[in-house]
Amino acid sequence: MLKLESGVEKVMFYIFLHKVYLCAHYYKERVLKYIKIEVIRLLYYFSFYYLCKIESEIYKFTFKAMFENLSDRLERSFKILKGEGKITEINVAETLKDVRRALLDADVNYKVAKSFTDTVKQKALGMNVLTAVKPGQLMVKIVHDELAELMGGEAVGLNLSGRPSIILMSGLQGSGKTTFSGKLANMLKTKEHKNPLLVACDVYRPAAIDQLKVVGEQVGVAVYSEPENKNVNEIADHALAEAKAKGNDVVIIDTAGRLAVDEEMMNEIESLKNHVHPDETLFVVDSMTGQDAVNTAKEFNDRLDFNGVVLTKLDGDTRGGAALSIRTVVTKPIKFIGTGEKMEAIDVFHPGRMADRILGMGDVVSLVERAQEQFDEEEAKRLQKKIQKNQFDFNDFYNQIQQIKKMGNLKDLASMIPGVGKAIRDVDIDDNAFKGIEAIIQSMTPKERTNPELLNNSRRQRIAKGSGTNIQEVNRLIKQFDQTRKMMKMVTGSKMAGMMGKMKGMPGMPKMPKM
Numbered sequence: 001m002l003k004l005e006s007g008v009e010k011v012m013f014y015i016f017l018h019k020v021y022l023c024a025h026y027y028k029e030r031v032l033k034y035i036k037i038e039v040i041r042l043l044y045y046f047s048f049y050y051l052c053k054i055e056s057e058i059y060k061f062t063f064k065a066m067f068e069n070l071s072d073r074l075e076r077s078f079k080i081l082k083g084e085g086k087i088t089e090i091n092v093a094e095t096l097k098d099v100r101r102a103l104l105d106a107d108v109n110y111k112v113a114k115s116f117t118d119t120v121k122q123k124a125l126g127m128n129v130l131t132a133v134k135p136g137q138l139m140v141k142i143v144h145d146e147l148a149e150l151m152g153g154e155a156v157g158l159n160l161s162g163r164p165s166i167i168l169m170s171g172l173q174g175s176g177k178t179t180f181s182g183k184l185a186n187m188l189k190t191k192e193h194k195n196p197l198l199v200a201c202d203v204y205r206p207a208a209i210d211q212l213k214v215v216g217e218q219v220g221v222a223v224y225s226e227p228e229n230k231n232v233n234e235i236a237d238h239a240l241a242e243a244k245a246k247g248n249d250v251v252i253i254d255t256a257g258r259l260a261v262d263e264e265m266m267n268e269i270e271s272l273k274n275h276v277h278p279d280e281t282l283f284v285v286d287s288m289t290g291q292d293a294v295n296t297a298k299e300f301n302d303r304l305d306f307n308g309v310v311l312t313k314l315d316g317d318t319r320g321g322a323a324l325s326i327r328t329v330v331t332k333p334i335k336f337i338g339t340g341e342k343m344e345a346i347d348v349f350h351p352g353r354m355a356d357r358i359l360g361m362g363d364v365v366s367l368v369e370r371a372q373e374q375f376d377e378e379e380a381k382r383l384q385k386k387i388q389k390n391q392f393d394f395n396d397f398y399n400q401i402q403q404i405k406k407m408g409n410l411k412d413l414a415s416m417i418p419g420v421g422k423a424i425r426d427v428d429i430d431d432n433a434f435k436g437i438e439a440i441i442q443s444m445t446p447k448e449r450t451n452p453e454l455l456n457n458s459r460r461q462r463i464a465k466g467s468g469t470n471i472q473e474v475n476r477l478i479k480q481f482d483q484t485r486k487m488m489k490m491v492t493g494s495k496m497a498g499m500m501g502k503m504k505g506m507p508g509m510p511k512m513p514k515m
Helices: 007-029 037-052 068-081 089-105 110-126 135-150 177-191 208-219 232-246 263-276 291-304 321-330 351-358 364-373 377-388 394-405 410-414 433-442 446-450 457-467 471-492 496-504
Strands: 165-171 196-201 222-224 250-255 280-286 308-312 334-338 346-348
Touching: 089 110, 089 135, 110 135, 110 321, 135 321, 135 351, 165 177, 165 263, 165 291, 177 196, 177 208, 177 250, 177 308, 177 334, 177 346, 196 208, 196 232, 208 222, 222 232, 232 250, 232 263, 250 263, 263 291, 280 291, 291 321, 308 321, 394 433, 394 446, 394 471, 433 457, 433 471, 457 471
Parallel strands: 165 250, 165 280, 196 222, 196 250, 280 308, 308 334
Antiparallel strands: 334 346
16 A cells, blocks of 8 residues: 655655646647657556555545535436436436435525426436437436536636726625736736736725735736725726826726625725726625525626626635526626635636536546646756656756646646546645755755765765755655656656556556546
8 A cells, every 4th residue: 555654755646647737738739749648648547546545544634625525416316327228207307306406405506406407307318319328327428518508508708808908806805806806917917918907996995905916916917006095986097097008908906895785885886887897897706605606696797797707715615506506597607716825726617627527527628728837848858858868856856846836736636637536535635745845855965966876874864954854754755756767767668568567457556547
């Protein structure tokens, strides 16, 4: 049984997972022809094997990811059809009874849940002619397609046609508007090559302007504010004039949180919208509020007629009902989701991909996209050559860690690989594990990093003292580094085919995902 005795082993899994990303990108773009599909499959083996052999008793903790409970409930519901020769009205009714209960327990709106199961039943009975498909598989496909349709069908982007484009934020206090404003500005700046301006129009909360300035500084985006002015329409006018003068092509207006029942506050944001005529009005809602999020969205939409919804805090302990209900109730698309505290923790909402993840199918497309954001083709080619020559050193190892840290929360990333989410549910993989690793590597001399064979016992003792760790941690890192280097050499060498055969015979090895 493989044991993770420290943060070092956790980091090794990060490295394995990163290689999956890297090779998946190669395969998708075909930029390096010598990276074969077998390499991708082998790396999938490594990531699956590493996950499935973890002793969860070592790192037990409570972690409930988005839709996790719903996924389990739906899976149990589909088991009713296993072994059935065909779909009948009786077994469909029995299955959908459990599905409806699972949706309601996930805080899905009752009318939405009923309409959903009625549609699935109608399609399941109508597709019974597909005798080559097992009833359970057919039901999963139908539920998947209907879940995607329920959440909007296709991803919907932002309208950025204005010069400058104006995006107005709305929502309750504490929903995450200010943080999301920074995340959106960062995404538009780094991915769309825009030059955004953040505008502080929360004139009620004392620390609101300071909070937005901190966020703006984090992402390198300018913030416009007038601390003494309480007229949000005037502030917006001055901000737009500033944007035009300085060449900002997107203006993101952060507003005060408000209740839909607060008539004065609702009048203010309604007046602001009518005054600036935004290209996009987004409603930001905390997904952890469940059905209340849907009700609040409806009330705000009745007043503001917003363009789209942003669901924040999807990385928390939430039942997922908001994402499944909100599109139907307000007939407005979910445009973005927030999946963590970091400024990079923002994703465009893709209904089909979310349906994949709800049903435990993973989300390989999003996984590859995350890889592309950190991908440097020349650096990858350089690293590949070093691996082939067995010259992978601690400098490369350190650089890999820096790349991986930028990719986001490991559990969120790992859940995108089909079949992995459950395997790591009770495994504590802490992002802070990197700190000890980095300290050890930084305590090495340049020669030691490029030539690990120099690391005798006296050097290791010195490194342990310099890094604030102990000799056992240093030894463990060096041992794991050596194993990683050997593994990488085998992946790129002639031993790959034999290794594939051996790994297929390993007890407990999960089934190879089809590429």
